[in-house]
Amino acid sequence: MPSDQTRRLLKLFGVAVTVFEDAVTNGASAEEIARAEAEVDIRFQEIATLVDQWRATVPRTGAAPR
Numbered sequence: 001m002p003s004d005q006t007r008r009l010l011k012l013f014g015v016a017v018t019v020f021e022d023a024v025t026n027g028a029s030a031e032e033i034a035r036a037e038a039e040v041d042i043r044f045q046e047i048a049t050l051v052d053q054w055r056a057t058v059p060r061t062g063a064a065p066r
Contacts, residue, residue, distance in 0.1 A: 009050060013043040 002010075020036040022028075028036075 006050065009043070009047050013040075013047055016040045016043045 016036070016039040020033070020040045023033045023036040
């Protein structure tokens, strides 16, 4: 079951992506697009960090993933 932290991160990422998409598709100014893109980058990094933390807890046996 996803934790509250995971849900929060995914929600914030989804909102950031939607805002970025809207900015691009609606012809927002370059400054607005850059701000929205920066927010996506921040949220993506937060998710990548969380996934890396989970990966660090997985025992490595050398077996190929299924």
